[in-house]
Amino acid sequence: xKTTYAPRMGFGLGSRLSFMMFLQYAIWGAWLPIxxxxxxxxxxxxxxxxxxxxxxxxxxxxxGPFIAGQLADRMMSTEKLLGISHLIGGVxxxxxxxxxxxxxxxxxxxxxxxxxxxxxxxxxxxxxxxxPDRDRDFGFVRLWGTVGxxxxxxxxxxxxxxxxxxxxxxxxxxxxxxxxxxxxxxNLSAVIGLFMGFFCFTLPxxxxxxxxxxxxxxxxxxxxxxxxxxxxxxxxxxxVSMIHQxxxxxxxxxxxxxxxxxxxxxxxxxxxGVNQVLGxxxxxxxxxxxWSEIAVLALMPLLAKSLSRKTLLGxxxxxxxxxxxxxxxxxxxxxxxVGVALHGLCFGCFIFVAFMVVDENTTRDVRASAQNLFNxxxxxIGIIVGSWFATGVVGGWASSESGMDFVRLFSVPxxxxxxxxxxxxxxxxxxxxxxxxxx
Numbered sequence: 001x002k003t004t005y006a007p008r009m010g011f012g013l014g015s016r017l018s019f020m021m022f023l024q025y026a027i028w029g030a031w032l033p034i035x036x037x038x039x040x041x042x043x044x045x046x047x048x049x050x051x052x053x054x055x056x057x058x059x060x061x062x063x064g065p066f067i068a069g070q071l072a073d074r075m076m077s078t079e080k081l082l083g084i085s086h087l088i089g090g091v092x093x094x095x096x097x098x099x100x101x102x103x104x105x106x107x108x109x110x111x112x113x114x115x116x117x118x119x120x121x122x123x124x125x126x127x128x129x130x131x132p133d134r135d136r137d138f139g140f141v142r143l144w145g146t147v148g149x150x151x152x153x154x155x156x157x158x159x160x161x162x163x164x165x166x167x168x169x170x171x172x173x174x175x176x177x178x179x180x181x182x183x184x185x186x187n188l189s190a191v192i193g194l195f196m197g198f199f200c201f202t203l204p205x206x207x208x209x210x211x212x213x214x215x216x217x218x219x220x221x222x223x224x225x226x227x228x229x230x231x232x233x234x235x236x237x238x239x240v241s242m243i244h245q246x247x248x249x250x251x252x253x254x255x256x257x258x259x260x261x262x263x264x265x266x267x268x269x270x271x272x273g274v275n276q277v278l279g280x281x282x283x284x285x286x287x288x289x290x291w292s293e294i295a296v297l298a299l300m301p302l303l304a305k306s307l308s309r310k311t312l313l314g315x316x317x318x319x320x321x322x323x324x325x326x327x328x329x330x331x332x333x334x335x336x337x338v339g340v341a342l343h344g345l346c347f348g349c350f351i352f353v354a355f356m357v358v359d360e361n362t363t364r365d366v367r368a369s370a371q372n373l374f375n376x377x378x379x380x381i382g383i384i385v386g387s388w389f390a391t392g393v394v395g396g397w398a399s400s401e402s403g404m405d406f407v408r409l410f411s412v413p414x415x416x417x418x419x420x421x422x423x424x425x426x427x428x429x430x431x432x433x434x435x436x437x438x439x
Contacts, residue, residue: 013204014141017127020203021145023196024123027086027116029149030156030189031093033286034182037253039105041179047399049102051391054249056106057113058383062376077207078126082119083200089115090193097186121355121375126206128359139300142352146293152192153287156185161276175256229309230361232427233354234377236420240350241382243320243413243420246390247343251327254406255285255340258333289343296348303349309357310428316350317421324414328407351378 031038039050092112099105123145131137164181165174296303303312319342326339355374362370390413398408 013130014137016203017130017141018144020123020196020199021127021142022148022151023192023199024119024148025145026148026152027089027093027189027193027196029287029290030152030192031097031185032248033153033252034156034185035252036249037175037179037256038182038185040253041175042182043100043102043105045102045105047391047395049106051249051387051395053102053106053109054245054387054391055384056109058117058380058387059110059113062380062384077205078122078129079200079203079206082122082126082203083197085115085119085122085197086193086200087197089119090190090197093186093193094190097183097190117375117379120379124355124359126203129206130204136301138356139297139304139352143294143297146290146297150287150290150294152188153290155188156182157285157287159184178256228429229357232424232429233313233357234374236423236428237354237374237377238382238385239416239420240317240320241378242386242389243324243416244346244351244378245383245386246324246394246410246413249387249390250395250404250406250409251286251340253404254327254331255336258331258336259285285337286340286343288337288340289347292341292344293347294344296344297352300348300352304353304356308430309353310424310430312349312353313428314421314424316346316348316353317417317424319345319349321414321417321421324410324417328410328414331406354378 035054036050039045039053040047045053089112092108092115096105096108096112099108124142127138127141131141160178160181164178164184166177169177323339323342323346326335326342330336330339358370358374394409394412395404398405
């Protein structure tokens, strides 16, 4: 049988799609890692209120599949929808940084999530639409989103180190000053978002399908995801997203305490060097996860060809469990650096591969809606439930007057990840891809 090879993706197309991903995730990476200490420490919100703010931002992903996916698959070109969404989002995230009222911040978070969350799946579907070979090309393009997250996080960390960290003071005073300086993260995100909005209008034209099938693209997409392997993938993705939320809610606060304590020891040259390079406040150190993510995504063309989807998803779940175990039982600077670096395997082998599985198991005319439905699970349902569970249930159980018991806190998502791994082994099919690929 003759083997056919897809043409190479041109430099012009590849660079435009890569820059799109860079901006898309720089917007998010600027403020998401520092949101918890900003709201709890600087704005003075309660733990429950902070969890509600995280959940409100995920509300948009609930409606995204039915509105943004419908528009992109049936009515409006994807690049125009992305441009409009990001221009509105840039204004909203700036207002979030300025707002000190819980109710107003909650409302702004919900509206911003409604505008921004669908753009994650839309950038994926736009990239898939123009790539000659999904397995070969998507890893390289998507890794530039990781670079964007890293650049934004380090800029924020360096700002906090050099402009918001007093030379003298107690650890509590230093932390308070850093919390106040986190407003900068929202301003940076707003500037990047507005630039992204205008840039989107220059992206390759991606028209809606306008086929003669169902008029409601999301209804057709629901039918396609109700069979294996997608049904198992979607069900496991809910607890995985909840585990992810433990990481994004608590890690910045967790590693900030470790960084400040280690950095205050003048004899600890390693800790001082880490802080000088990555900045303080947690966000910069957390970009180590994105550095490892780049390595995983760069290897993805090889991994996707040589390993099954089930194997890759399993590696991701093992990494989730290992990271939470390190945070719970080995909370020193060096082990935590390793735990943060495991994020590359967590994201690359589970969430990234999951988007590929969705794309290859759905038909072309509903892929934007199918991507948004998976986005609903990862950035919508999982975050809403996960934020409440992490803060209102586990956070309350693990906290006391003396502070947060991180052993208790992080052991819960560790066991959740182990349970998801067992479910994957039992229910996810070991062979074959969906018929949608051939279609």
